[in-house]
Amino acid sequence: MAVDTKKCVGCNACVIACKSENQVPLHHFRDWVEEELAGEFPNLSMEIRSLRCNQCSNPACVSVCPTGASWVSDGGIVLVDKRKCIGCKACMAACPYNARYVHPKGYVDKCTFCAHRLKESLLPACVGICPTSSLVFGDLSDPASDISKALRSRKHKVIRPETGCKPNLYFLA
């Protein structure tokens, strides 16, 4: 997934849509919005980002999970098997992106790219609702997908590449 920071206005529609779609409990978030300000008044600039699990290709959360509850499924989506999760939070300590939260039921939860919707060929809830169409989604291994095209045509970055997790959440400049 890529977030077009030029267009994202940080409205939180993605957050509310996700909370509804995935029944995320109050006070917890699978996705959220950050604003990063630079400069001094009046020469200011601000980057707005819609954030979620980066679905890393080398996920630290999976390697530290003692029970194998955190695993990488088809398409590279990192998932948590609730039956196996013991709530030890090693994954939360390992994750460089604060992507996970402890569900009141005791297991650790996070963005799944709405895998249950992808199964039905539907877009993730956040992508579907975004009024500025800032969220670009698709198969990175398919050069014709929207995301591949976006990454070829726009300057982009990932967050904290130095951790070596190989995050797959891109931010278009």
Next chain:
Amino acid sequence: MAKLTRRDFIKISGGALLGVAGSGFLLGTRGLRANSITDPRNAADRVVPSFCGLCFWNCGILVHVKDEKIIKITGNPDHPLSNGKLCPRGAGGSGLVYDPDRLKKPMIRKEERSRQVFREVGWEEALDYTAKKMLAIKSTYGPEALALLTHGPGGEWFRQLATAFGTANIGVPSYALCRGPVETGFYLTYGASPAEVENTDMSNSRCITLIGTHLGENMHNTQVQEFSKGLENGARLIVVDPRFSVAASKAHYWLPIKPGTDIALLLAWMNVIVEEKLYDADYVAKYTTGFEELKKHVSDKTPEWAYASTGIKPSLIRETGRVIGAFRPSSLIHCGRRVTWYGDDTQRLRAAAMLNALLGAWGRKGGYYVPAEMELPPYPYKKLDYKPKAPVDQPKSGGYPFADSILATGLRDASIPGNAAYDLHAWMIYGTNPLNSFPQPKKTIEAIQHLDFIVTVDNLPMEIAGWSDVILPECTYLERYDDLKGAPFKIPFTALRQKTIEPMYDSKPPWWIAKELAARLGLEDCFPWKDVEEYLKVRVKAASLDWEVLRKKGAVTGKAQPIYVEDGAPLAFDTPSHKIELFSDRLKSAGFDPMPQFRPPEEPPEGMFRLLSGRAPVHSFGRTVNNRLLSDCYPENEVWLNDKICVERGIRDKQKVVLVNNDGVRSNPVKVKKTRRIRPDCVYLVHGFGRKQAKMEFAFNKGANDTDLMTKDKTDPLIGSKALNITFVKVEQEV
């Protein structure tokens, strides 16, 4: 002996919470999932199209219902205003339906043991009592003594009822508090106002100028969609705002203007555009009158002149003026919404309208398109034969000659004896909360104390409910039908609001409440149909639409028609000259400036800041602050304070402070947002917080209330709208 006020504010506290209805967002906590792929199992039993009611854009929504619970709301791809997308508020509508603090049963104020309390009653008793009181008002004072304050599509049933009852005192507060200056400022210039859904063709603009408009935080869905398309298409963006809004962060130019000086900037831009011949000469020659007067008027309003008052460097004013002019006619000055700031607002919007005219933007692609509206025959009601007395929203002493709508604030003032030609004695309130929106709240309470009767129809216990005699619980927009609604737009359309689940508790749809009242008031003819579905089917048939298609799709579009002058759209100006009036004879004859003049605003006293207010994207001002789902993203407001001021005074980020206004009124303690994103001479609050109604358990006392601090009265002399940005406050640190 303590003086008993006639009416106590009943906090409606206490009373056990009914068992929490299964909130959509709690469904997932019941049990672990069997599959390893997380599946919230939220495939709906049915998906019902309707249109949203969390603000007045009325976007098309798809409501997903499972086991008779609303599990999620998504955008309706068939509705032109949403195109399948929604703002966060629309997506969070379930938070209103499942708000545990919703009004559940009708209530009547009773005096028991010298205390005033609300007692829950049945609908029969509540409606009988309301009708009895209304008829008493009618026989004692005349039906005109009843005022209806209303906001939202559901209120139209009550407008009809009130009109049949015999009163013309029907006020939608947004004229005096929000859109009045835009509607009238543009009307005086073009003979037309921007459409309800502003007809700004931003997706095709090559230059967009926003004056205070904070799109992105102001989440009017279609506007934001257009805005982002425009930016994607390479539009230049110029933002004029004392605050570095989200829109400012997208801008090529941010002009951090001194509050109250926008007219100077607009005049200076006109100076640049006229002097450097950056106006659309053909358009001006063909469609406008008064250009020579305008040229003379702005000849001395140079960027150098404007710099002194605005604080914007002359070179920046000149450069942005050139950019604005260079991209004509696809260059627009956005008209904005909630433009009631300093008391000279109609003149400011006149200036914006005039500048748009110089650019040739009105009626043009990338400017303001000519909206297309679906013509729907109204229901064939019998014509009323009673002509009500003239409304009293304007003061006895002299009014506001250019007001195009009833001033709700004026109706409030007319409820205080002696202010108007006759006094108002009763209020019917639909979906609006004067105590949180009208400046000078003490005056609102004074008005309330003089009233014989107040009936409030709402779905939440807003502050006004605590002052009412009868509270009638309306079901939410998701639990009912309302009238067909389309707005003039790029393509004609109409949409249906339909029931997605049964009304919860003992709440009722507004059409039913109005009809039941009508029957008890001897006004059966007011709603001669059996129920709302019968009413709608008659209208749909008369419009040659298909009821089943409308129910299934939620919205239907009409035949596309030209919306740009270039494509043959008709351009006509309902002005005395039948042209765009750059110079307004009408204003001159009435003793007002025929072209806007800049007058410096009042300066905040030493050590005080001007209080500005605006929007958060997840909220619709005060309507949604109790919505737990939406508030999870923004539970309370913060006061934005310039970071240098914070450092000087040792104020830390998130520290609580109290705002104290020029009359000593103190706000709730409120967190500071220490930020570089605002000028040092002003502070900013998101409007709608700091609530005093304890029964709104989530919102109660969270954050600060800007309205409570608005004790100064300033009124636009042209139209009677109020000024909301004239409050000065000190920031006091809590010890």
